[in-house]
Amino acid sequence: WERIDPMVALGVVGSAALLSIGCAVQDWGAAPGESTGGPQDATWGSWSACYAVAAQCFLYAAAAPGDETAKSLAFAALTLEGASWASVGVRHQVFSGPGGVHNRLDLAVLMTAVTARYLKVGVAHLLLHDLGLGGVGDKLGSVTFFALAGVLAASVEVFDEHGHPLLPPRGLLVLTKLAPAVLLWALGFIGGAWKSGVALVAAFALHLAVEVRQPAPFQWSPDFNVTGLAGAIWMLYIAAFMGLLVELSNQAQDATLRRKMAMEEMTRKHLNAKSLMSLMAREDSGDEEDALLCCRCPRQPVCAR
Numbered sequence: 001w002e003r004i005d006p007m008v009a010l011g012v013v014g015s016a017a018l019l020s021i022g023c024a025v026q027d028w029g030a031a032p033g034e035s036t037g038g039p040q041d042a043t044w045g046s047w048s049a050c051y052a053v054a055a056q057c058f059l060y061a062a063a064a065p066g067d068e069t070a071k072s073l074a075f076a077a078l079t080l081e082g083a084s085w086a087s088v089g090v091r092h093q094v095f096s097g098p099g100g101v102h103n104r105l106d107l108a109v110l111m112t113a114v115t116a117r118y119l120k121v122g123v124a125h126l127l128l129h130d131l132g133l134g135g136v137g138d139k140l141g142s143v144t145f146f147a148l149a150g151v152l153a154a155s156v157e158v159f160d161e162h163g164h165p166l167l168p169p170r171g172l173l174v175l176t177k178l179a180p181a182v183l184l185w186a187l188g189f190i191g192g193a194w195k196s197g198v199a200l201v202a203a204f205a206l207h208l209a210v211e212v213r214q215p216a217p218f219q220w221s222p223d224f225n226v227t228g229l230a231g232a233i234w235m236l237y238i239a240a241f242m243g244l245l246v247e248l249s250n251q252a253q254d255a256t257l258r259r260k261m262a263m264e265e266m267t268r269k270h271l272n273a274k275s276l277m278s279l280m281a282r283e284d285s286g287d288e289e290d291a292l293l294c295c296r297c298p299r300q301p302v303c304a305r
Helices: 006-024 044-062 068-093 100-130 139-161 169-190 194-213 226-295
Strands: none
Touching: 006 044, 006 226, 044 068, 044 226, 068 100, 068 139, 068 226, 100 139, 100 169, 100 226, 139 169, 169 194, 169 226, 194 226
C-alpha cells in the first residue's frame, strides 16, 4: 500500500496487543503438562481471542471497499466468518462440556467458517472483473459459483464430523482450508496485490504452523494456550485480507478511471475529426461556388483565377 489502510493497521495493532498479552501471561519455565486445548478448553485466552477475531471481522464487514456487488459479498463473507469465531468463543466460554448445544454450535461453526472462506475468494474474483482479469462469466456467475462451492465444501466437512467421511483427512484439509487459501493468494497475485498476497501467505503459514506444532509453553498454559495464539495470528490473516481488498479495489477504481479517460479522449478525437471533415466540406463547397461565379464572369479571360 502507498500508505497502510487504517482498518488494516487496526487489525495488526489488535493482533500485536493480543499476542503481547498472551506472551506476558506465559510461564516460560513451566514443566510440560497436559494440553489445555480441545473441546474442553475453557481458558480465557481462547474465548477472548475468538471474540477479538469476531469483532475484527464485523468491523471489516461494515467498512469493506469496492463497488456495491463486491462490498455486499465482502460483508456476507466477513459476517459469516465473524459469526463462526463468535460461536467458537461461546463454545469455549459458556458450554465447556459436551451436549446438544455444543453439537449445534459445531454445526454452525463448520458451515459459516468454510462458506466464508470461499466467499472471500469470490470477493477477490469480483474485483478482478473490474480490472478486466475476471476471465469468463459475469459477476453474478462468480458470486453463485463461489457461494455454492463454499456450501458444498462445508457440507462435506459436516458429513465428516458426523461420522460419514466423504474424503480422507488430507483431502478434507485441502478442500476446506488450503484450496480457498491458495485461490485467494493466486487471485491477489494476478491482480497485482503482491504485498497483501505475501502477507496472506505468511500469516496463513504461521497460523497453520502453530496449530500443527503446538508450541510450548502455550500447549499446556491454563490461561492463554495454542487456541488463543492461533486466534491472535489469524487476526493478521484477516488484516492481510482487508489489505488485499483495499489494493484490488484501488486498482479497480484506477482502471475504471483510465477507461473513462480513454473513452473521453476517443470521443474528443471523434468530435474533432467530425469538425474537421465538416470544415473541409464547407471549403470544398465554397470552391465550387467560386468556380461557377468565374465561369459567368465577363472578364473571364483576364480573371486572376
